[in-house]
Every structure is written in C-alpha cells, then in structure tokens.
Amino acid sequence: MPAAERKLRVCVIGTGAAGLCALRHLATEPAVFEFEAFEQTDHIGGTWVYNESIGVDAKNQLPIHSSMYESLRTNLPSVIMNFPDWRKMGNGEKSCISHSEVLSYLEDYTNHFDLRKYITFNTSVETVQPICSVRCTDPATLVTSSVANRRIWKIKIKNVLNRTVVEREFDAVFCCNGHFFEPNVPPIPGIQRFPGIVMHSHDYRKPHPFTGKTILVLGAASSGADIGIELTGYARHVYLSHNNPRLISALPANMTEVMGVTGVEGNRFILKDGTSLFADAFLYCTGYKYSFPFLDETCGITVDDNYVHPLYRHMINVEHPTMCFVGIPLVVVPFPMFHIQVQYFIASLKGNVRLPSKDIMLQDALCKSPLKRRAHRLADNQWEYNDGLARDGGFEPLPPFYKAGYSAWKIQRSRNLMHYKDAKFVIDDDGESVQIIPNDNT
Ligand code: FAD
Numbered sequence: 211m212p213a214a215e216r217k218l219r220v221c222v223i224g225t226g227a228a229g230l231c232a233l234r235h236l237a238t239e240p241a242v243f244e245f246e247a248f249e250q251t252d253h254i255g256g257t258w259v260y261n262e263s264i265g266v267d268a269k270n271q272l273p274i275h276s277s278m279y280e281s282l283r284t285n286l287p288s289v290i291m292n293f294p295d296w297r298k299m300g301n302g303e304k305s306c307i308s309h310s311e312v313l314s315y316l317e318d319y320t321n322h323f324d325l326r327k328y329i330t331f332n333t334s335v336e337t338v339q340p341i342c343s344v345r346c347t348d349p350a351t352l353v354t355s356s357v358a359n360r361r362i363w364k365i366k367i368k369n370v371l372n373r374t375v376v377e378r379e380f381d382a383v384f385c386c387n388g389h390f391f392e393p394n395v396p397p398i399p400g401i402q403r404f405p406g407i408v409m410h411s412h413d414y415r416k417p418h419p420f421t422g423k424t425i426l427v428l429g430a431a432s433s434g435a436d437i438g439i440e441l442t443g444y445a446r447h448v449y450l451s452h453n454n455p456r457l458i459s460a461l462p463a464n465m466t467e468v469m470g471v472t473g474v475e476g477n478r479f480i481l482k483d484g485t486s487l488f489a490d491a492f493l494y495c496t497g498y499k500y501s502f503p504f505l506d507e508t509c510g511i512t513v514d515d516n517y518v519h520p521l522y523r524h525m526i527n528v529e530h531p532t533m534c535f536v537g538i539p540l541v542v543v544p545f546p547m548f549h550i551q552v553q554y555f556i557a558s559l560k561g562n563v564r565l566p567s568k569d570i571m572l573q574d575a576l577c578k579s580p581l582k583r584r585a586h587r588l589a590d591n592q593w594e595y596n597d598g599l600a601r602d603g604g605f606e607p608l609p610p611f612y613k614a615g616y617s618a619w620k621i622q623r624s625r626n627l628m629h630y631k632d633a634k635f636v637i638d639d640d641g642e643s644v645q646i647i648p649n650d651n652t
Pocket of ligand 1: 223224225226227228229248249250251253254255256257258275277278279282283284285286291333334335336386387388389390433504536537543544545
C-alpha cells in the first residue's frame with residue numbers, strides 16, 4: 211500500500227460506554243482505521259463496574275474510578291439508555307435497572323461486536339502530546355496526506371501491574387476517560403474541624419455507616435436526591451441542602467429540604483438564610499470535575515470551572531482537530547449521544563465532514579452560558595445537538611422515541627421524586643411516542 215494510503219492509526223483512551231462505542235464504529239471501517247484502546251483497569255464498563263472499596267485499588271494502585279453505590283438504579287428508563295444499534299436493555303416492566311444490569315448490557319455489546327480484541331487492559335495512558343508544536347493536521351486531509359504530514363500523536367502508556375512504560379504513535383485520539391471520578395469539593399469554612407463523618411458521593415457505597423445519624427446532604431441533583439432518599443431508611447434525620455425551589459412533594463417524616471450551607475462551627479451548620487442545624491455526618495453530592503491528567507499542555511486544552519476549552523461542538527479539540535472528547539455534554543442521555551458524537555468524529559477523520567476554519571470553530575467553542583460550569587449543559591438542546599451532528603456527518607439521526615421518552619420522563623421525575631423509578635416505560639408501536647404507566651406508588 212502506498213504510504214499515503216496507509217490506514218489511520220487511532221487510539222481510544224478508556225473502555226467505558228464511550229470508548230466501547232468508539233471501538234464499535236471504528237471496527238466498521240477496517241480498510242480505513244487501525245485502532246486500539248487502552249484501559250487502566252482489567253474490565254470494560256468504566257463507572258458501571260461497582261467496586262465495594264474506596265480510595266486506592268489494591269490490584270493496580272490506581273484511584274478507584276467508579277462512583278457507583280450498591281443500591282443504584284438508573285435514573286433514566288433503560289430503554290432510552292440503549293445504543294440505537296443494540297437495543298437490548300430494559301423492557302416495559304422494569305424501567306430503571308441496577309448498575310450490574312447496565313454492566314451486563316455493556317458486556318453483551320462488547321461481545322456482540324467482538325471488541326475485546328482491540329483492548330489492552332491494565333494499561334493507563336500517562337501522557338498525550340502532539341508531535342508538532344503547531345496545529346495538527348486538518349482531519350479532512352488525513353486520509354490523503356502522506357504519513358510524514360499527519361502530525362502524529364505521541365502517547366505514553368504504562369502497564370499498571372509491572373510499571374513498564376512504552377511510547378506509541380497515533381494519527382488520531384479519542385479521549386473517553388469518563389467525567390465522574392474526580393470529586394468536586396466546594397470549600398466550606400470550618401469543615402476541617404467538623405467532628406463527624408465527611409464523605410463525597412464518589413465514596414458512598416452503602417447506607418449502613420450512617421445508621422442513626424443526622425446527616426446533611428449537600429446538593430440535590432441526581433446523586434444527592436437519590437442518596438438522600440435512601441438514607442432516610444437508616445438515618446435519624448436527613449437534611450437535603452440545595453438552592454432550588456422545593457424538590458420533593460411528599461417528604462418522608464425524617465427528611466427536610468434546607469438552603470445551601472455557608473459554613474460550619476463544630477457540629478452546627480450555618481445555612482444561607484441565617485438559620486443553623488446540627489448534624490453528625492456530612493455528604494458532598496456536589497458533582498465532579500472534568501479531568502484529563504494525561505494531556506500535555508501542548509494539546510491546548512484547559513479546564514476552567516468545568517468549562518473544557520476550546521472544543522468545537524463540545525467534542526473536537528480546536529487546536530488539534532484530530533483529538534476528540536466523547537461525553538462532555540451534561541444533562542443528556544449519554545449512550546445515544548456517544549453513538550452520535552463518535553460517528554461525527556469518524557466522519558471528520560474520513561474526510562466526509564469538512565470542519566470549518568479555526569476562527570469559526572473557536573467562535574463555536576465560546577461559553578454561551580453566564581456560568582462557565584454550565585458551558586456544556588445541553589438538557590433540552592441535546593436533541594438539536596445530536597440531530598445537527600448526524601445531519602452534517604451524513605448518518606442516521608436518533609429515532610424519535612429518545613426525545614419523547616426523555617421529555618416524558620423528566621415530567622414523571624419532577625412529579626414524584628420518591629417513586630418515579632417504579633413507573634413502567636413503554637415505547638408505542640409507532641416507535642415515536644412513549645407511555646409512562648404509573649404503578650401504585652407513582
Ligand atoms: P466511564 O464509564 O467513566 O469510563 C471511562 C473509562 O476510562 C474507565 O474504564 C476508566 O478506567 C478509563 N480510564 C480513565 N483514565 C484512563 C487512562 N488514563 N488510561 C486508560 N484508561 C483510563 N448514565 C445514564 O445513562 N443513566 C444513568 O442512570 C446514570 N447514572 C449514573 C450514576 C452515577 C453515580 C454516575 C457516576 C454516572 C451515571 N450515569 C448514568 C452517567 C455515566 O457516567 C455514563 O452513562 C457513561 O457510563 C459514562 O461513560 P464513559 O465511557 O464516558 O466514562
């Protein structure tokens with residue numbers, strides 16, 4: 211094969227749902243791509259691999275990646291979590307499933323598409339560096355450019371068991387290292403002297419250590435609300451601290467919603483409205499920080515208050531467009547979005563999509579929200595985002611039931627935060643609309 215036609219070498223970092231999705235689509239183009247994934251653990255599945263331990267993993271001495279807790283059930287109906295080309299998860303009877311059922315689904319996906327052969331386990335990516343110091347090649351010219359002109363990426367990988375390090379070179383990089391492993395811990399004056407249990411939800415596994423305690427849970431997004439409600443079955447009292455209007459319509463007798471926290475003196479937490487309360491356990495459910503510890507600064511990516519910059523369409527590195535990040539958008543249905551993002555990046559590598567000029571991409575990468583930490587929050591805009599990528603990339607958009615299901619589920623959740631997961635979720639025969647059938651609780 212002439213040098214210019216040599217296959218493109220693509221590296222995938224991580225084999226959670228995003229990395230697996232990248233492998234699945236790269237594998238459809240064996241004549242174009244030569245690819246492999248590096249996974250620091252000995253498993254596929256990323257955050258869905260429940261680990262009872264916290265802190266450092268005894269097997270590989272790495273910080274534990276997963277943030278799953280034992281009782282976790284998905285907060286989305288599993289039917290809309292499916293990748294569109296592998297719709298095996300969930301049925302109408304049981305809408306929200308356990309973490310182990312999601313992991314089984316990802317294992318089935320891996321086996322069905324025969325992806326294991328592309329993965330090197332127990333191998334962490336240590337550094338990623340563009341070999342050139344200037345902007346890397348426009349992806350659209352990659353396939354036709356000579357190997358020498360491809361501005362190859364230099365990637366240092368480490369075998370985490372025997373600690374050997376080797377260097378490899380690739381033409382393009384998928385960063386699929388996950389975004390829910392680096393706890394966001396906002397400063398709270400006095401917390402260092404608080405005498406009770408202090409924990410972040412990343413380390414929460416089971417409710418038992420909190421039995422009989424009075425707990426202040428800070429944050430009421432998915433994890434805060436979920437864990438707070440679970441703890442009411444064990445604690446003396448649970449205070450759910452957040453700055454939103456009242457979230458839960460029928461609170462359990464031992465739960466109270468309170469304002470945000472401004473500080474703590476001994477066991478007494480001071481709230482934003484000037485009141486205070488006693489607690490002997492404190493749980494940060496304050497989310498996570500994007501973290502790419504392996505990126506050399508010459509990659510050109512910065513993270514400022516969870517704004518990852520500069521990314522074209524929340525995914526492509528504007529400085530070096532042969533690098534993409536899968537899964538940055540927040541408040542989305544992740545797996546189907548991965549399916550779309552991955553295909554768009556592949557289309558750009560194949561030259562089927564021509565990326566705009568750097569100036570236009572930089573304009574797109576600007577934060578459109580007054581708060582940087584909301585720069586990647588898509589929520590209801592996720593459907594327009596997905597459809598736009600599919601349209602421009604020339605591939606199938608998501609079937610309409612994803613959007614219909616997400617919208618209906620959002621209403622279901624807001625109506626009954628305590629029991630919304632127990633409703634049945636059914637896609638109508640037309641494949642477009644959905645029905646949510648409440649049960650006795652919901
Ligand atoms: P991850 O699953 O985190 O995978 C990243 C992988 O990269 C890991 O295997 C990790 O070991 C590996 N890795 C990291 N760094 C390196 C490195 N340097 N070298 C090599 N490998 C590396 N989504 C839903 O759709 N529904 C839900 O109900 C839902 N509930 C959730 C509940 C919790 C508590 C959390 C934390 C998340 C939840 N999510 C849910 C979101 C979930 O994170 C995504 O659905 C999705 O699984 C993320 O996949 P990922 O591949 O981006 O990341």
